[in-house]
Amino acid sequence: MAFSLHSYPVVYRAKYGHQAWKEEYIEKPHKTPEEEAALGVPEQNALAASRNAYDDMPLVSYTTQYGLSCFEGLKALPQQDGGLAIFRPDQNAARFRRSMEGLMMPGFPEDSFVTACVETVKRNAALGFRPQYKKEWEQDSFISADSIYIRPFSYAEGGIGVALSQKPWVVVVTTPVSAYFAEGSSDAVITERIRATPKGTGWIKAASNYVISALAKHEANEAGFMECIYLDAVHRKYVEEGSSCNVFFYLKSGELVTPELGDTILPGITRASIIELARDRNIRVTERKIAIEEVFAEGKECFVSGTAAGATPIESLTYQGKKVVFNHGKTGDLTAEIRDTIKGIQYGTLPDTKGWMVKVI
Numbered sequence: 001m002a003f004s005l006h007s008y009p010v011v012y013r014a015k016y017g018h019q020a021w022k023e024e025y026i027e028k029p030h031k032t033p034e035e036e037a038a039l040g041v042p043e044q045n046a047l048a049a050s051r052n053a054y055d056d057m058p059l060v061s062y063t064t065q066y067g068l069s070c071f072e073g074l075k076a077l078p079q080q081d082g083g084l085a086i087f088r089p090d091q092n093a094a095r096f097r098r099s100m101e102g103l104m105m106p107g108f109p110e111d112s113f114v115t116a117c118v119e120t121v122k123r124n125a126a127l128g129f130r131p132q133y134k135k136e137w138e139q140d141s142f143i144s145a146d147s148i149y150i151r152p153f154s155y156a157e158g159g160i161g162v163a164l165s166q167k168p169w170v171v172v173v174t175t176p177v178s179a180y181f182a183e184g185s186s187d188a189v190i191t192e193r194i195r196a197t198p199k200g201t202g203w204i205k206a207a208s209n210y211v212i213s214a215l216a217k218h219e220a221n222e223a224g225f226m227e228c229i230y231l232d233a234v235h236r237k238y239v240e241e242g243s244s245c246n247v248f249f250y251l252k253s254g255e256l257v258t259p260e261l262g263d264t265i266l267p268g269i270t271r272a273s274i275i276e277l278a279r280d281r282n283i284r285v286t287e288r289k290i291a292i293e294e295v296f297a298e299g300k301e302c303f304v305s306g307t308a309a310g311a312t313p314i315e316s317l318t319y320q321g322k323k324v325v326f327n328h329g330k331t332g333d334l335t336a337e338i339r340d341t342i343k344g345i346q347y348g349t350l351p352d353t354k355g356w357m358v359k360v361i
């Protein structure tokens with residue numbers, strides 16, 4: 001399983017109250033990574049469960065009852081030089097503050113966010129909990145490479161009435177990850193479900209948005225597809241994004257299109273980075289509405305983007321029983337170049353000319 005919850009022992013937590021955030025780092029039960037690896041599966045699971053248990057987290061809260069929560073997802077990557085570095089945490093910090101404010105919670109300070117991510121990774125690494133860089137990853141452009149997934153999230157105080165969170169907590173957990181999408185098929189399908197509506201919370205990385213995504217993704221998987229793609233809620237015509245990733249189409253004309261941001265699309269940091277990298281290569285990149293008919297008629301390559309997905313090629317897209325196959329089912333040249341460039345910057349094999357990487361150790 002590529003994405004599992006065997007979180008590292010050190011967890012960051014900040015509680016809001018009296019106009020201030022009270023911070024702490026909690027060291028949950030652990031042995032050495034080697035001793036833990038030698039345990040039987042039941043013992044490993046028991047340890048993982050104890051690390052995920054908090055006696056003082058309210059059971060009934062606006063988060064557990066009404067899904068009032070937002071989160072972030074970012075990565076710390078083992079570097080070629082043996083260190084660890086985080087990809088653009090300042091951007092996640094800014095989005096997290098916007099998300100919290102969008103949910104009418106007190107915004108979490110951006111510098112505290114970056115420090116919490118760096119410190120949590122650093123403290124776990126000091127206990128030996130970190131992946132080590134492997135030279136062999138370079139062979140497949142880091143598609144199979146390991147990294148640390150950092151998951152900051154908000155958690156509401158206890159409460160039962162429908163109300164806003166005034167004293168949220170911010171928690172940062174970390175867990176090791178390998179490639180997100182299983183190797184093999186990367187067929188996508190247009191789902192009939194609606195992820196986000198105008199004036200809703202689609203632009204916020206809100207926990208509640210993921211209910212629809214989990215349903216739609218499950219249906220897509222059951223039907224044999226890897227991913228589902230949403231159309232807009234109003235016209236049911238324009239492509240918006242995937243279940244947890246943004247989408248790009250490289251058209252026959254040489255234009256790289258990604259749906260323009262609005263209140264129904266999540267402003268991905270990978271998306272923004274890809275736009276910048278493609279423009280540096282003199283590719284014509286446009287952020288605009290793109291109808292599903294245009295994708296069928298003009299699409300040459302397609303990929304989805306996100307922290308977990310990186311840039312993952314989409315082989316085909318099915319809509320109302322019709323299927324378009326991109327680039328004869330093979331990863332396109334532009335898709336591969338973008339994917340490899342991002343991975344190279346992230347793992348330190350390409351120069352970080354934009355200052356995107358923040359060193360942890």
Ligand SMILES: *Cc1c(COP(=O)(O)O)cnc(C)c1O
Pocket residue numbers: 073205241242243244245246266267268269270271305306307308
């Ligand atoms: C997180 C997320 C993305 C990708 O954002 P990144 O910052 O690139 O990881 C795209 N769409 C949705 C719905 C998301 O929640």
